Amino acid sequence: MSKSKRVLHALMPFLALVLAYVIFKIIEPARFGSPSGLFLLLQQAMIQSLLACGLYFILTMGVFDLTVGAVAMISAILGTMAGNAIGWAGMIPVSIVTALAMSMISSQLMIRLKAPPMIISVGLVLIYEALSTKLIQGKYSLPIDDEFRILGQAPWVLIPGIVLILVSMVLISRSKFGLYIHAIGSNTEIAKNTGINVTKYQTLAWLFCGLCAAIYGIVNTCYTSSVAYAQNMASATSVFKPMMACMFATAFRKYLNPMISVLIGCFFLNLVSNGLLCMGLESSLQNVVVGLAMIVIVRFSNKSRKYDVSK
Amino acid sequence: MKKFKKLLAILLALLMVLSLAACSGGDDEQTDEPGGEQTDDENGGDTSEPKYKIGYTFPDGATAGLAGDAAAALKLAAEALNIEILFGASQDLSAEGTITTVENFIAAGCDAVICCNFSESSMVQISKLCDDAGVYFAQFYRTLSDEDVIATVEASDYYVGRVHEDEYGTAYALAEAMIDAGCQNLAMLSSVHGDNTYETRASGYRDACAEHGVNIIIEEWDQTTDTVTNTTTNILAAYPEVDGFLLINCSFAPYVLAAMENTGTILPMCGVDFDTTLLEMIENETITAIAGGHHNDPLFALLLVYNALEGAFDSSEYPIDVLNNMITISSVEEYEDYATYFANGLNDPENGQAYNKEEIQQMTITYNPDFTVQDILDAASSISIADVMERHAAE
Numbered sequence: 001m002s003k004s005k006r007v008l009h010a011l012m013p014f015l016a017l018v019l020a021y022v023i024f025k026i027i028e029p030a031r032f033g034s035p036s037g038l039f040l041l042l043q044q045a046m047i048q049s050l051l052a053c054g055l056y057f058i059l060t061m062g063v064f065d066l067t068v069g070a071v072a073m074i075s076a077i078l079g080t081m082a083g084n085a086i087g088w089a090g091m092i093p094v095s096i097v098t099a100l101a102m103s104m105i106s107s108q109l110m111i112r113l114k115a116p117p118m119i120i121s122v123g124l125v126l127i128y129e130a131l132s133t134k135l136i137q138g139k140y141s142l143p144i145d146d147e148f149r150i151l152g153q154a155p156w157v158l159i160p161g162i163v164l165i166l167v168s169m170v171l172i173s174r175s176k177f178g179l180y181i182h183a184i185g186s187n188t189e190i191a192k193n194t195g196i197n198v199t200k201y202q203t204l205a206w207l208f209c210g211l212c213a214a215i216y217g218i219v220n221t222c223y224t225s226s227v228a229y230a231q232n233m234a235s236a237t238s239v240f241k242p243m244m245a246c247m248f249a250t251a252f253r254k255y256l257n258p259m260i261s262v263l264i265g266c267f268f269l270n271l272v273s274n275g276l277l278c279m280g281l282e283s284s285l286q287n288v289v290v291g292l293a294m295i296v297i298v299r300f301s302n303k304s305r306k307y308d309v310s311k
Numbered sequence: 312m313k314k315f316k317k318l319l320a321i322l323l324a325l326l327m328v329l330s331l332a333a334c335s336g337g338d339d340e341q342t343d344e345p346g347g348e349q350t351d352d353e354n355g356g357d358t359s360e361p362k363y364k365i366g367y368t369f370p371d372g373a374t375a376g377l378a379g380d381a382a383a384a385l386k387l388a389a390e391a392l393n394i395e396i397l398f399g400a401s402q403d404l405s406a407e408g409t410i411t412t413v414e415n416f417i418a419a420g421c422d423a424v425i426c427c428n429f430s431e432s433s434m435v436q437i438s439k440l441c442d443d444a445g446v447y448f449a450q451f452y453r454t455l456s457d458e459d460v461i462a463t464v465e466a467s468d469y470y471v472g473r474v475h476e477d478e479y480g481t482a483y484a485l486a487e488a489m490i491d492a493g494c495q496n497l498a499m500l501s502s503v504h505g506d507n508t509y510e511t512r513a514s515g516y517r518d519a520c521a522e523h524g525v526n527i528i529i530e531e532w533d534q535t536t537d538t539v540t541n542t543t544t545n546i547l548a549a550y551p552e553v554d555g556f557l558l559i560n561c562s563f564a565p566y567v568l569a570a571m572e573n574t575g576t577i578l579p580m581c582g583v584d585f586d587t588t589l590l591e592m593i594e595n596e597t598i599t600a601i602a603g604g605h606h607n608d609p610l611f612a613l614l615l616v617y618n619a620l621e622g623a624f625d626s627s628e629y630p631i632d633v634l635n636n637m638i639t640i641s642s643v644e645e646y647e648d649y650a651t652y653f654a655n656g657l658n659d660p661e662n663g664q665a666y667n668k669e670e671i672q673q674m675t676i677t678y679n680p681d682f683t684v685q686d687i688l689d690a691a692s693s694i695s696i697a698d699v700m701e702r703h704a705a706e
Contacts (some may be wrong), residue, residue: 028549037548044541140376140562141393141536153573225569226588228536232403233567238537270541278549281543283533284504 010255013248020268025277031278043154043275045266046161047219050056052242052249052262054212057205059246060185064169065206066121067106068213069235070128075099076217076227084145089150096212102128103210107203124179125236132229142179144221152223160219160265164212169259171208181205190282244290267270269293314356328594356511361395363620366424367609368409371398376587380606381660383656384664388613392675396613397421404503406433413448423447423471425609425617430462431507438464447471447616451608456507465630467618471619472631474611474691478583481602481637482515485581486557488521488600492579494555498537498546499530500567502688509559512583516557516572528553539563543570558582561601568597583637585654590646604638604649607665611635611691614674624684630686635691652699664697666690697699 024032051072058065085089106124110117136142150156173180180201185189192198195210221227245265249258269290276286358456367385369378382398389396397419399412416424417440424446428434434455443447450473455461464470469511490496499516501509513530520527528550529544547570556567561582570588573576577597585603592598611633618624624631640646647680649659672678674686 032548037545040548043573046545120420139380141587143565143588143591149569149572150567187453223569223573224536224540224566225572226536226565232405232408234535234537237535237655271495274545275548277529277531277542277545280529283531283538287533 013252013261015269016065018292020271021063028278031066032275041270043157044156044270048210048242048266050162050164050216050261053243054209055242056246057181058209060181062185066236067124069238070125071099071102072213072217073132073235074128075214076221080142080144080221080227095218099210099214103206107206111199116288129230129235137231141226143226160215167258169257180274320572363394363422365394366397366421368399368412368426370401377606378653381609384610387660388610388671391671404429406430409433410436413440417444423448424622425451425612427452429506431457434460434464438467441469442467447619449612450616451612453508470630471615474608474633474635475559476605476635476637478511479515482512483519485600486516486519487557489581490525492599496526496528496552497555497557498553499527499557500534500563501532504532512559536566540566540570543567547574547576556580560584561586593643593646602639605635608635611687614687618676623678633691636694650694652703653696662703
């Protein structure tokens with residue numbers, strides 16, 4: 001592929017963003033796309049990117065893990081309880097340890113049990129959600145103390161996202177870990193035969209995802225001021241937008257660091273939702289458009305992967 | 312490796328069992344029943360067999376606020392009337408989930424069922440199931456509006472009636488409170504479309520605004536606690552003229568408030584259903600108007616089917632339409648009275664609820680030969696914090 005074509009491909013995520021912006025700006029010039037509005041969308045995208053960064057490693061291995069939302073929720077609930085009791089020193093370690101422990105359980109069950117990971121993740125989501133209901137029993141949601149709200153507000157809300165995206169960029173494209181994750185995702189058996197300790201790297205990917213889920217849980221709770229329990233697989237829905245962003249990133253991973261694409265993907269989805277809201281469309285109709293966008297992205301992703309070569 | 316796999320399988324099974332046990336409410340008195348439901352076998356020391364087994368489609372206080380308070384009221388009624396309550400296994404909001412729960416109750420030998428149908432269409436199937444099994448049924452928190460559903464359900468000999476609130480009037484009054492507070496351009500936020508209660512509240516908001524010449528700039532439905540903060544943020548950015556929020560369900564209030572705080576724009580809001588952060592909202596004056604506290608709907612529905620089983624009613628009286636009063640709270644003092652005398656059933660079952668054992672018994676033909684259906688209608692329509700305090704505060 002010529003250099004100019006590669007550059008064009010690398011610019012495509014940005015062009016998609018610009019195109020969406022221009023379309024909505026023409027349709028709703030007064031309501032859509034003010035600098036302050038875009039900054040709010042960036043904050044939302046940055047929070048979702050926290051989850052998407054971790055999820056990318058799991059999805060790259062070819063696993064659809066629906067437990068990530070529940071891991072974020074439970075770690076946020078326990079972190080909020082600890083935080084409200086003893087401050088930041090309680091909130092952050094409790095959230096992270098909880099998420100890592102849950103991710104460890106999820107990973108070992110999905111790696112070692114010879115059952116489809118999707119089915120195991122559905123079972124685990126039901127268990128985790130039942131646990132969340134029990135933990136918040138007596139309340140609709142668990143409010144966080146005011147002192148923590150600062151992390152949910154600009155500019156602080158952007159910091160964890162920036163740091164995690166930079167770390168993930170290095171991990172995915174400049175480390176042995178990232179290389180092995182791609183190899184495992186391309187073909188687990190071949191990866192095993194080339195001497196990669198597949199179980200070890202799969203477990204590490206889940207633990208990294210758990211860490212991301214914990215940070216997402218903390219920041220999102222600070223942003224929304226409360227954390228709620230979930231029932232009937234509701235926690236899985238929080239994963240959908242980050243998952244779509246990951247697919248967006250997968251489609252362009254040959255040309256652009258996936259973590260940049262993850263952020264652009266999250267921003268793109270929020271931009272489209274916001275544009276539709278400015279047009280007065282209800283959420284259900286917004287979901288139709290977002291769903292169509294997802295299908296197009298997946299289609300594009302498949303087309304791109306057809307020419308991938310694993311080395 | 313094989314041993315490890317076996318160990319993992321056992322661990323997974325153990326986790327599932329423990330989580331189910333954890334969700335059962337944890338009361339020692341509860342035992343498993345056929346049909347996957349849970350039972351409350353407390354009979355206040357009465358060792359005789361429960362007279363009736365009655366199914367209740369919500370879980371046993373596994374969820375917060377309204378459901379927890381309602382479960383406490385039903386447990387007290389079970390003791391007072393020597394009946395057994397079977398609680399739903401989970402709060403499944405789907406039509407299929409409610410129907411499955413009712414099927415399980417019937418399979419478990421329930422004499423009557425009280426149900427909250429989030430989807431009106433499910434009442435047709437529930438009606439058929441109860442007709443076939445000869446099981447009395449009543450609705451709580453919901454009424455019927457679709458003419459075809461009304462025709463089918465009300466034709467049933469076993470449909471005793473429904474207990475609901477004046478959702479329209481309540482929403483109308485809340486919207487008027489917002490208008491009185493100076494709001495002219497409102498945004499409305501709601502959860503799912505298609506729920507009769509939410510749609511009725513929305514109609515109340517819309518009509519009040521239309522009649523007072525106030526605009527509802529945007530309505531956003533299908534919101535969840537996950538999405539509503541972002542949606543509110545986006546509304547505040549895209550619709551700067553919005554000067555207040557109408558919430559169909561007040562459990563969104565903390566999330567809407569968070570969005571307002573994040574953007575530095577604090578606006579009035581109102582809503583139905585008491586959230587568990589109600590005290591903070593009243594203390595901080597972040598809520599302009601709120602109505603709720605209608606957790607006695609299931610108790611009244613239980614009394615309807617219990618009295619039907621006892622032969623208290625002439626079937627020509629069916630369906631009995633019970634309109635329960637919404638409670639309004641506007642000060643910290645009122646909240647404290649509410650929390651002490653009205654919604655304190657989990658801590659003080661006998662004196663912390665709207666009705667004590669004796670009062671519950673007096674609303675049945677078994678203990679009160681002079682009982683008529685009017686007693687339940689009067690009790691529901693006159694319930695208030697002051698009414699409860701008058702009856703219980705001196706005790």
